[in-house]
Amino acid sequence: MARPDAPGTPLAGTAAHAVGYREVTDHNGRVYRVGETDREILGHSRKIMVYLPWLAMMAISVSEYAFGSAEDTLSHAHHWSRSDTFWILSVWVFFQAGVAFPAGWLRERGLLTARNAMYIGAGLVLLGFLALSHATDVLWAVAGFGVLGGVGSGLVYATCINSVGKWFPERRGGKTGFVNGGFAYGAVPSIFLFNYSFDTGNYRQVLDAIGVYVLVLVAVCAWFFRDPPKNWWPADHDPLRRTGPAKTVTALDKNPPATKQYTPMEAMRTGMLPLMWVLVVMTAGVSIFGISFQVPFAKEVGFGPLVAASSMGIMSVINGVGRGCIGWLSDRWGRKPTLIFVIVVLGLAQFGVLWAGTIHNQALFLVFAFVSGFGSGAFYPMFAALTPDYFGENHNATNYGIAYSGKLVSGLFGGGLGATAVDAWGYDGAYLLAGGISLLAALMALALHRPGAPRRRKIVPNPHPISREAT
Known part of the structure; x- marks a missing residue:
């Protein structure tokens, strides 16, 4: 009897379908499984695998994007220093990102289903918020929120990103960007809550309630999570001849499928996966620096709480909306040029935020917070889409786990070492360093290319595709 969360199993309450498919091979030898519709596999449209991950990502976004707004109250309540709170977030980032690879490895070997990864993640996030609210010793907060909460958020994040990419292999840029955007603007209500209604008298109740909210929402979404079969391709799109809707043809023309399904070791040997890893280190470090220090910098230069909160709220909204827009744009421009554009914007925004703060211009500060928010998150869906574009979908959970x-x-130098840089050189030196790192990353990204294929835009159809029928 099939497990309820096994690929190809309809949701509870739906009728089973006799699913037939065939496998076709392109000129590179890559196999595509075609013929099955999303409704035959899921029992309904695959669009649900965009909205469910999006909701789950919004739920966990409070852990990273609202933390900077809560740190002052936590510092006063628990008698923590600024360095203590920054290191708590840095440890959270370390484990949130670090769990992606082992979780991907377990998922691809059938040892961890998408649903169970989400359940475990939701429970750990709850424990993280309980530790943050009730642990007065900073080490317990680091262990609870930083380690357990980071692992939990990472499980949810990686599962959501990988799932949407599997269900939309022909046009993953816009879908991945949309889902990824929830991880930023989902925190906006919490940012204003932490700036206006969060104090030493109610912080425990607020944090406990947020933990329960995350647990319930993620668990409900998890119940409906499924993965498609390996090599699956939508039945109404021809992967060899690029027939289908015009927007799909354009997306495949600008972002051709990977030449083969690369294992992690094969992907590493191409040199592209290590380069992507380095670029993530650099760009995410700059992004985390901006998230961690924008509110403190605004307060340092004398801006009031409304400007400080609004700047972070703007950053989160534009960060999230920008991810969706850039994902959509990459389906039309191509992933690599879009990625380079985003990294350049991220670097220039650091200089702009510093300049606006230095001249004490609140309007300009909000403008550059807008630009910084756009650049600070839009590169994430680009790496998430580039990984299967370059290395295929079958090992994407592991390959993306390595890149991510x-x-x-970056969590170490973006948060903890960023605090050290501020202490040593002030905000001027720290922001100049962050902007320079981002521009260097943009230059390095010019070396990215799709492994195993000539550097060209067009897909060459296989004139004699191999087809195998299966039921």
């Missing part, structure tokens, strides 16, 4: 693990290193 660069964030665990």
Whole structure:
């Protein structure tokens, strides 16, 4: 009897279908499984595998994007220093990013289903918030929120990103960007809550309630999670001849499928996966720096709580909306040029935020917070889409886990070492360094290319595809 969460199993309450498919092979030898519709596999449209991950990502976003707004109250309540709170977030980032690779490895070997990964993640996030609210010793907060909460959020994040990419292999940029965007703007209500209604008299109740909210919402979404069969391709799209809707043809023309299904070791040997890892380290470090220090910098230069909260709220909203827009744009421009554009914007925004704060111009500060928010998150869906574009979908959970693990290193210099840089050189030196790192990353990204294929845009159809029928 099939498990209820096994690929190809309809949701509870739906009728089973006799699912037939065939496998076709392109000129590179890559196999595509075609013929099965999403409704035959899921029992309904695959669009649900965009909205469910999006909701789950919004739920866990409070852990990272609202933490900077809560740190002052936590510091006063628990008698923590600024360095203590920054290191709590840095440890959270380390484990949130670091769990992606082992979780991907377990998922691809059938040892951890998408549903169970989400359940475990939801429970650990709850424990993280309980530790943050009730642990007065900073080490317990690091262990609870930083380690357990980070692992839990990482399980949810990686599962959501990988799932949507599997269900939309022909147009993953926009869908991945949309889902990824929830991880940013989902925190906006909490940012204003932490700035206006969060104090030493109610912080425990607020944090406990947020933990329960995350647990319930993620668990409900998890119940409906499924993965498609390996090599699956939508039945109404021809992967060899690029027939289908015009937007799909354009997306495949600008972002051709991987030449083969690369294992992690094969992907590493191409040199592209290590380069992507380095780029994630650099860009995510700059992004985390901006998230961690924008509110403190605004307060440092004399802006009031409304400007400080609004700047972070703007950053989160534009961060999230920008991810969706950039994902959509990459389906039309191509993933690599879009990625380079985003990294350049991220670097220039750091200089702009510093300049606006230095001249004490609140309007300009909000404008550059807008630009910084756009650049600070839009590169994430680009790496999430580039990984299966370059290395295929079958090992994407592991391959993307390797690329995304660069964030665990960036969490150290973006948060903890960023605090050290501020203490040593002030905000001027720290922001200049962050902007320079981002521009260097943009130059390095010019070396990215799809492994195993000439550097060209067009897909060459296989004139004699191999087809195997199966039922």
